[in-house]
Amino acid sequence: MQLPLNQIIEGDCIEHLNALPEKSIDLIFADPPYNLQLRNELHRPNMTKVDAVDDHWDKFESMQAYDEFTRGWLAACKRVLKPTGSLWVIGSYHNIFRVGAILQDLGFWILNDVIWIKTNPMPNFRGVRFTNAHETLIWASTGKGAKYTFNHYAMKGLNDETQMRSDWWLASLATGAERVKDANGDKAHSTQKPESVLYRVILSSSNPGDIVLDPFFGSGTTGAVAKRLHRNWIGIERERKYIEVARKRIDANQPEMFDVETFDVKSKAKTAPKVEFSALVENGYLQPGQKLYFSKDRSRFATIKSDARLRTADGFEGSIHKAGRHYMNNAPCNGWEHWYLQENERIVSLGEIREKYRVDMGLYDERSS
Numbered sequence: 270m271q272l273p274l275n276q277i278i279e280g281d282c283i284e285h286l287n288a289l290p291e292k293s294i295d296l297i298f299a300d301p302p303y304n305l306q307l308r309n310e311l312h313r314p315n316m317t318k319v320d321a322v323d324d325h326w327d328k329f330e331s332m333q334a335y336d337e338f339t340r341g342w343l344a345a346c347k348r349v350l351k352p353t354g355s356l357w358v359i360g361s362y363h364n365i366f367r368v369g370a371i372l373q374d375l376g377f378w379i380l381n382d383v384i385w386i387k388t389n390p391m392p393n394f395r396g397v398r399f400t401n402a403h404e405t406l407i408w409a410s411t412g413k414g415a416k417y418t419f420n421h422y423a424m425k426g427l428n429d430e431t432q433m434r435s436d437w438w439l440a441s442l443a444t445g446a447e448r449v450k451d452a453n454g455d456k457a458h459s460t461q462k463p464e465s466v467l468y469r470v471i472l473s474s475s476n477p478g479d480i481v482l483d484p485f486f487g488s489g490t491t492g493a494v495a496k497r498l499h500r501n502w503i504g505i506e507r508e509r510k511y512i513e514v515a516r517k518r519i520d521a522n523q524p525e526m527f528d529v530e531t532f533d534v535k536s537k538a539k540t541a542p543k544v545e546f547s548a549l550v551e552n553g554y555l556q557p558g559q560k561l562y563f564s565k566d567r568s569r570f571a572t573i574k575s576d577a578r579l580r581t582a583d584g585f586e587g588s589i590h591k592a593g594r595h596y597m598n599n600a601p602c603n604g605w606e607h608w609y610l611q612e613n614e615r616i617v618s619l620g621e622i623r624e625k626y627r628v629d630m631g632l633y634d635e636r637s638s
Contacts, residue, residue: 272480277492277504277512282484285505286345294349294503295418295479297356298470298491300462301342303364304328304335335364339371342484347375347411349482355380355417357470358407359462365405377409380417384436385466406466408474420473423534427469439465461487467494475500477532489515497524499532542632544623546589546604547577554626561589561608563596565616571608579608589619 270290278285329335346356356377358368372379383406390402410417424433440463467490475481477499483491486504488511495502496519506512525531549555555573563569571579571592579592587595589604596602605620627633 273503274480274501275492275496275503277486277489277506277516279509279512280505280507282505282507283341283345286342286349286484289349289503291348292351293480294482295351295354296471296475296481296500297346297350297354298467298481298483299342299346299356299358300483300485300487301339301358301360301364301368302329302335302485303361304332305361305363332367336367336371339364339368340375343368343371343375343377346482346484347377350411352411353416353418354411355474356409356411357474358409359385359404359466360407361401361404365407369407372407372409376412378411378413378415379407379409381408381435382406383408386436386438388438388440406470418474418476418479420476420534422536423472424469426534427472437466437469439463462490464490464494467491468498471495471498471500472534477527486515487511489518492519493522496522499524499527541624542627544626544632545577546619549619549622549626550575550577552626554622555610559610561610561619562616563593563609564607565609569596 270288272290272293329338350356356372358365358372360368369379369382385404385406387402387404390400393400421432425431427433471481471491471494475498478501480501480503481491481495482503482505484505486492486506489504492502492504492515504515506515550557550573557573557575559573560570561573561579563571569582571581574580574586577588578586579589580586581592581595585592585595589608590602593602593604593607594600605623606618608619609616610619610622611617
């Protein structure tokens with residue numbers, strides 16, 4: 270079967286997922302019904318009615334019925350994901366814990382739970398509970414030890430060059446031009462997610478040309494953002510009214526032309542020519558007997574040995590990475606980023622010395638020729 274790329278499929282998500290080829294999808298984002306269990310109308314203190322989620326698709330007869338539905342669509346998602354693919358699911362306290370347990374029962378491996386902290390949440394008008402100011406996203410790979418895409422370098426770029434944390438402070442509402450309206454000017458979907466959330470999900474967990482699938486497509490936020498980022502997308506939605514607004518929204522979205530440099534978010538350090546630490550010693554860029562300082566801390570140092578190992582102040586010997594781990598209580602360590610050399614008045618990282626070696630030796634020219 271040929272994949273219906275960049276199309277919306279109308280109908281039941283489980284049925285259509287099971288009709289797709291196995292191991293064909295790179296990334297799935299799912300915003301399933303939350304099963305909010307609302308029984309009565311909600312009013313503000315001034316007695317105006319709150320436009321809450323009371324759609325028929327969010328109602329289930331029992332927790333058991335909801336669990337059976339959840340197990341069905343998650344199993345179908347696992348079937349179509351590539352072994353290197355991953356899945357994101359978003360939910361609230363009403364459902365996310367049940368979703369997480371079923372994920373694990375099906376063999377998914379949870380990588381992170383991300384807390385989307387809403388900067389403008391709806392207050393708890395009755396004042397009988399804390400204001401619900403966040404939702405939870407679960408990010409999972411296809412199984413323990415499975416490889417998956419994570420564009421760590423891109424996330425640092427979005428976070429002022431600092432490693433992005435698992436608490437995302439983002440607006441809770443899709444507002445302005447982003448908010449999809451129906452023919453009457455009312456909001457077309459009661460739970461439309463802001464594009465900022467999908468931007469992080471898709472940029473972090475896929476690459477240009479990958480296939481992103483959303484089994485609860487709704488107003489089409491996943492497709493709109495995937496198109497902006499030059500990913501292929503597939504949406505499944507059973508409500509025709511949502512399909513119509515989603516298709517119109519995505520058709521109107523005209524992203525910038527694709528070019529590799531603009532959409533390449535891989536770390537340039539990882540794609541640079543490989544250089545062994547020993548090459549710097551052998552070629553005189555570093556000398557046996559010189560001291561290196563760990564994270565610029567002069568109380569934690571090591572001496573370069575003639576065999577290119579480091580000997581720490583307390584007698585440990587190993588590579589630049591193992592010696593770094595020794596000072597970090599066995600936590601993972603990239604020695605190129607953490608060891609520094611005193612050069613006259615300057616403190617220079619090993620990474621900087623390595624880069625000078627690459628340029629001097631013409632390694633970049635060799636790779637491009």
